[in-house]
Amino acid sequence: MLLIPCPHCGPRAQTEFSYGGDANVARPPAPEDADGGTWVDYLYLRDNAKGGHDELWQHIFGCRRWLRVGRDVVSHEITSCTELAESGA
Numbered sequence: 001m002l003l004i005p006c007p008h009c010g011p012r013a014q015t016e017f018s019y020g021g022d023a024n025v026a027r028p029p030a031p032e033d034a035d036g037g038t039w040v041d042y043l044y045l046r047d048n049a050k051g052g053h054d055e056l057w058q059h060i061f062g063c064r065r066w067l068r069v070g071r072d073v074v075s076h077e078i079t080s081c082t083e084l085a086e087s088g089a
């Protein structure tokens, strides 16, 4: 189980959070002009790279804030955790 260091509540068990997906996926800049392939890429395709990864997590059983969590997907080491509004994303 992961121990996620929420900046507002302190370290909490992963079971208090809901996973929100890859934090680096960018919405198409002009959605009305995007073709079907662009939407498929945005909605469904992920790199699933080994190593460091930025993820979105919501502390649903705590402060309910969205967090940007840096995590190594191999070792599960958490390298950063910031509130989404503070991370600039």
Ligand SMILES: [Zn+2]
Binding pocket: 006, 007, 008, 009, 010, 059, 062, 063, 064, 065
């Ligand atoms: Zn929290």
